[in-house]
Amino acid sequence: MLNLNSVMLGTQQSSAMVAFYEKLLGKPADMVDPDNGFWGWQVGNVFLGILNHSEMGGKAKDAGRIMLNFETPQVKEEFERLKTIGATVIKEPYGMGEGEGAIATLADPDGNFFQLMNPM
Secondary structure (H helix, E strand, O other): OOOOOOEEEEOOOOOHHHHHHHHHHHOOEEEEEEEHHHEEEEEEEEEEEEEEEOEEEEEEEOOOOOOOEEOOOOOOHHHHHHHHHOOEEEEEEOOOOOOOOEEEEEEOOOOEEEEOOOOO
């Protein structure tokens, strides 16, 4: 059996990405190694890392190929908060199905998509 323990986002604009995810997550990075260009946060059971990567330039080309999903019972409120910190709106909050809760899609400074969703 496999367990997903971490996700890493490669970037050439680590300062902007780290500042964005610190605001998104509401805390500074739990792990900081600027000499190796790495910052990371424990988010629930998954570790989210930002790595300064020389081959990751510009905006994500297929931004929706992989999406981070953040659970929250306050999708609409978090959606509004994240717009104020610079998240790009991809899709406003909407219902996932009859009585299934809400979901919204945004993008980080590199254009990577992420979603807010009610707990399942």
